[in-house]
Amino acid sequence: MEQMIPIAIFLFVLFLLLGSGVWVGLALMGVAYVGMELFTSRPAGDAMITKVWASSSSWTLTALPLFIWMGEILYRTRLSEDMFRGLSPWMARLPGGLVHTNIVGCTVFAAVSGSSAATLTTVGKMSIPELRKRNYPETMVIGTLAGAATLGLMIPPSLTLIVYGVTINESVTKLFMAGVFPGLVLALMFMGYVAVMSFVSKGFNPDPEPKMSVMEKLKNSRFLIPVICLILVVIGSMYMGIATATEAAAFGVIGSLILAATQGSLSWSSFSESLMGAVRTSAMIALILAGASFLSLSMGFTGIPRGLADLIASWELSRFELLMALLVFYIILGMFLDGISSVVLTMAVVEPMIRAQGIDIIWFGIFIVVVVEMAQITPPIGFNLFVLQGMTGHEMNFIAKAAIPMFLIMVVMVFVLIAFPELATWLPDNIRKGPAG
Amino acid sequence: EKWDMPMAYAATNFHSEVGAAFASCVTEGTGGDLEIVTHPSGSLFGGAEIKRAVMTGQANIGERLLSAHQNENALYGVDSIPFLVSSFDDHEALWEIASPYVASALEEDNLHYLYSVPWPPQGLYTNMAIEDIEDLKGVKFRSYSTATARMAELTGMLPVQVEAAELSQALATGVAESFISSGATGYDRGVWEHLSHFYEVDAWLPRNAVFVNLDAWNDLPDESKAVMEDCATTAAADGLAKSKDYTSFTLEELKKNGMTVERASEHLMGQLQELGATMTDDWLEAAGEDGQAIVNAYKGE
Amino acid sequence: MAAAKALRRILDTLYFIGGVIASLFLIAILSIIVLQMLARWTGQVFPGATSYAGYCMAAASFFAFAYALNHGAHIRVSLFLTALGRFRWWGELWCFGIGTAISTWFAWYAIRGNQISHRWNELSQGLDATPIWIPQLSMSIGTVLLAIAFWDHLVRLIFTGSHGITTDLVDQSQGE
Numbered sequence: 001m002e003q004m005i006p007i008a009i010f011l012f013v014l015f016l017l018l019g020s021g022v023w024v025g026l027a028l029m030g031v032a033y034v035g036m037e038l039f040t041s042r043p044a045g046d047a048m049i050t051k052v053w054a055s056s057s058s059w060t061l062t063a064l065p066l067f068i069w070m071g072e073i074l075y076r077t078r079l080s081e082d083m084f085r086g087l088s089p090w091m092a093r094l095p096g097g098l099v100h101t102n103i104v105g106c107t108v109f110a111a112v113s114g115s116s117a118a119t120l121t122t123v124g125k126m127s128i129p130e131l132r133k134r135n136y137p138e139t140m141v142i143g144t145l146a147g148a149a150t151l152g153l154m155i156p157p158s159l160t161l162i163v164y165g166v167t168i169n170e171s172v173t174k175l176f177m178a179g180v181f182p183g184l185v186l187a188l189m190f191m192g193y194v195a196v197m198s199f200v201s202k203g204f205n206p207d208p209e210p211k212m213s214v215m216e217k218l219k220n221s222r223f224l225i226p227v228i229c230l231i232l233v234v235i236g237s238m239y240m241g242i243a244t245a246t247e248a249a250a251f252g253v254i255g256s257l258i259l260a261a262t263q264g265s266l267s268w269s270s271f272s273e274s275l276m277g278a279v280r281t282s283a284m285i286a287l288i289l290a291g292a293s294f295l296s297l298s299m300g301f302t303g304i305p306r307g308l309a310d311l312i313a314s315w316e317l318s319r320f321e322l323l324m325a326l327l328v329f330y331i332i333l334g335m336f337l338d339g340i341s342s343v344v345l346t347m348a349v350v351e352p353m354i355r356a357q358g359i360d361i362i363w364f365g366i367f368i369v370v371v372v373e374m375a376q377i378t379p380p381i382g383f384n385l386f387v388l389q390g391m392t393g394h395e396m397n398f399i400a401k402a403a404i405p406m407f408l409i410m411v412v413m414v415f416v417l418i419a420f421p422e423l424a425t426w427l428p429d430n431i432r433k434g435p436a437g
Numbered sequence: 438e439k440w441d442m443p444m445a446y447a448a449t450n451f452h453s454e455v456g457a458a459f460a461s462c463v464t465e466g467t468g469g470d471l472e473i474v475t476h477p478s479g480s481l482f483g484g485a486e487i488k489r490a491v492m493t494g495q496a497n498i499g500e501r502l503l504s505a506h507q508n509e510n511a512l513y514g515v516d517s518i519p520f521l522v523s524s525f526d527d528h529e530a531l532w533e534i535a536s537p538y539v540a541s542a543l544e545e546d547n548l549h550y551l552y553s554v555p556w557p558p559q560g561l562y563t564n565m566a567i568e569d570i571e572d573l574k575g576v577k578f579r580s581y582s583t584a585t586a587r588m589a590e591l592t593g594m595l596p597v598q599v600e601a602a603e604l605s606q607a608l609a610t611g612v613a614e615s616f617i618s619s620g621a622t623g624y625d626r627g628v629w630e631h632l633s634h635f636y637e638v639d640a641w642l643p644r645n646a647v648f649v650n651l652d653a654w655n656d657l658p659d660e661s662k663a664v665m666e667d668c669a670t671t672a673a674a675d676g677l678a679k680s681k682d683y684t685s686f687t688l689e690e691l692k693k694n695g696m697t698v699e700r701a702s703e704h705l706m707g708q709l710q711e712l713g714a715t716m717t718d719d720w721l722e723a724a725g726e727d728g729q730a731i732v733n734a735y736k737g738e
Numbered sequence: 739m740a741a742a743k744a745l746r747r748i749l750d751t752l753y754f755i756g757g758v759i760a761s762l763f764l765i766a767i768l769s770i771i772v773l774q775m776l777a778r779w780t781g782q783v784f785p786g787a788t789s790y791a792g793y794c795m796a797a798a799s800f801f802a803f804a805y806a807l808n809h810g811a812h813i814r815v816s817l818f819l820t821a822l823g824r825f826r827w828w829g830e831l832w833c834f835g836i837g838t839a840i841s842t843w844f845a846w847y848a849i850r851g852n853q854i855s856h857r858w859n860e861l862s863q864g865l866d867a868t869p870i871w872i873p874q875l876s877m878s879i880g881t882v883l884l885a886i887a888f889w890d891h892l893v894r895l896i897f898t899g900s901h902g903i904t905t906d907l908v909d910q911s912q913g914e
């Protein structure tokens with residue numbers, strides 16, 4: 001590539017600004033500005049505003065602050081306590097204990113929301129305090145949360161799959177169905193890792209849960225009823241055609257308010273605190289999204305992502321080699337870009353390569369999602385890392401380190417997908433051929 | 438000089454392919470003096486931002502579905518008046534009359550019009566057989582523009598506002614049961630998974646227009662301008678041919694996947710054209726003298 | 739001194755009001771979505787609902803930028819700052835200097851972008867046909883607030899040695 005020096009400058013500025021402690025959203029803007037100045041004569045500031053306004057005023061984004069608000073409301077109710085009271089008698093005996101609630105919670109919430117950040121804030125807000133109370137190792141709590149929240153992108157509904165489907169002209173419904181089993185398998189792999197670590201790791205000594213008879217356990221399970229109702233309402237509203245995916249978030253907020261009211265934990269102060277808390281968190285995320293949208297524009301002008309994809313295309317690799325090259329390519333890209341941007345910036349070049357190799361394009365969508373999920377937890381620009389930092393106050397490197405095992409599990413998941421492509425293709429193929437089709 | 442050209446649709450869409458061919462035609466024709474790089478899939482600017490971006494020089498050239506901007510100027514919606522034209526040929530005749538008006542409207546927006554390519558004709562997707570316009574009463578119909586909202590109002594359909602990104606899911610869950618679009622959209626989105634009928638009603642043929650920032654255009658040397666205009670003529674012709682081919686291809690695909698694809702009955706078509714007359718009047722009211730001149734000239738032929 | 743105190747109170751109130759306005763827009767998003775669903779179930783139309791929800795989304799974000807900064811909600815990688823130890827002030831000066839520069843640049847172009855929309859009479863492409871410059875006012879005002887907050891903290895950092903951002907980690911105990 002002839003653009004080695006500009007790329008080097010670009011990376012230098014990125015690490016300088018982010019590393020020295022400039023606020024993430026503003027640092028991204030600064031980097032994007034430098035990119036625009038280096039690679040194009042177009043007016044950087046005007047272009048930034050066009051892009052920032054479009055990304056901040058988007059209808060599909062409205063679900064995000066609503067889900068964050070829902071998390072803030074639930075966090076102030078007895079719901080999370082109750083949920084853990086209902087679950088702990090059953091799960092405490094499992095190897096890994098209540099850490100599994102992080103993963104199961106994210107998997108269930110992934111079926112409600114299309115974004116990883118919403119999944120992370122809602123589940124994390126409830127589970128982190130409860131798990132800490134019980135002395136689970138902090139790295140385990142943070143790491144599993146960072147990893148499992150990315151299931152929001154794989155288990156339908158999924159914003160990434162919608163964008164991928166529209167970009168390559170394939171059925172979004174098929175893609176959604178393709179995501180179901182791989183999402184569940186990935187969740188199981190996370191749980192397997194937790195189980196193994198509970199034996200291996202010396203630091204894994206949570207407080208023991210009190211022993212209970214089966215009757216007592218069943219009796220305690222009544223605490224789960226409100227949570228189950230809430231989940232059923234939100235998911236049900238979507239699948240019964242009452243609400244679109246975005247509108248389901250509104251059901252979530254209203255459901256949580258009702259729940260809080262019935263538990264007597266809804267007061268003016270808890271209401272306003274939850275609201276202001278949601279406003280702060282979504283403003284934090286919005287500033288980063290604004291910066292990221294400008295960075296994505298700047299990357300488009302630089303032509304770096306497409307140049308790299310072109311480079312890979314010129315190598316004429318075999319099918320497996322190509323997938324490996326793309327795996328490395330998207331991991332590197334994912335360090336610096338959010339998933340949706342890396343998809344739209346590269347698909348024009350990558351799609352023909354995939355089709356030419358006879359790779360199933362629906363299957364490849366799931367492959368892409370796993371890789372995009374990794375991007376959420378890889379530094380320096382990893383969205384889940386940012387959100388967790390805002391939520392827990394831990395340093396970025398602590399969170400990133402805690403998430404490394406999850407990253408490796410996702411790499412393994414890619415090979416599982418290659419070995420068993422039916423995981424992704426079976427459901428869409430068979431439902432298509434069904435009597436309804 | 439390098440010009441970046443934002444485009445809204447996927448790289449494999451025929452509009453994007455025509456645009457890419459146009460870009461390399463210009464690059465070769467000017468011997469590399471003016472290199473045009475296309476950015477499909479809204480990867481640079483999304484569809485909704487492309488006009489603003491080119492208008493203000495944030496990109497020098499771009500492609501946009503023109504009728505999306507008819508709130509700003511009714512003339513941009515001349516290609517989307519329901520049931521005014523009923524075939525590619527009719528539509529081209531209308532466009533030949535209208536394009537000078539549209540070009541001068543674009544010029545007021547600091548844009549130089551280069552060429553445009555029609556989408557395949559818009560048909561009606563439903564989940565049941567429709568014999569009479571009464572059958573449409575109470576059907577949940579996706580409205581996304583002034584024209585589609587008005588259509589729902591006139592036919593008694595229940596308008597539901599569904600954004601493009603949520604279309605597939607809205608159909609899957611029954612939030613929407615019917616919509617108007619080209620056979621291409623139905624093929625791209627695999628609509629047969631949810632709906633059963635496609636009626637070729639040729640409601641309208643919206644166009645994607647390619648335009649250049651006026652200042653950038655004026656700064657070009659005359660040779661480059663000539664090359665661009667030549668390439669634009671070629672692109673317009675290629676695009677029209679591709680659009681026609683693609684229409685028959687996508688309708689075949691809809692059929693292959695089990696949808697009933699047919700022309701609307703004469704009875705239904707007559708009712709729809711009545712409705713079209715009302716909506717043409719609506720449009721004329723908004724489009725003023727220029728609009729009247731276009732429609733008069735078209736009907737006079 | 740009294741004047742400085744009054745100014746301090748005015749500025750903090752200003753950021754807080756921004757946050758309150760943002761919260762009202764968050765409630766507005768919820769209301770619009772609920773109204774849209776109600777309209778659909780009863781066969782009514784709420785034209786442009788999705789556009790309005792989008793504008794409220796933008797307003798809920800932009801108005802809260804300064805408020806979030808004042809509460810330490812905007813995140814950054816503070817590893818290097820911590821490592822600086824007693825030289826941390828210089829690191830903070832660099833961060834607030836860059837932050838002030840970028841946020842001021844952001845506000846400047848937000849206003850300019852707002853003017854562009856007004857001058858070209860850009861209308862929403864949805865059913866609402868709103869002149870875009872009106873909802874964009876939230877972007878102009880919000881980014882200006884953010885820039886003011888950065889200047890405020892920068893000046894405080896230079897003259898008092900501390901930037902005055904209070905991170906309230908009430909619910910963020912480190913699990914010790």
Ligand code: NA
Pocket residue numbers: 109110111112113114115151152153154155156157158
């Ligand atoms: Na999801």
Ligand code: NA
Pocket residue numbers: 334335336337374375376377378379380381382383
């Ligand atoms: Na990353």
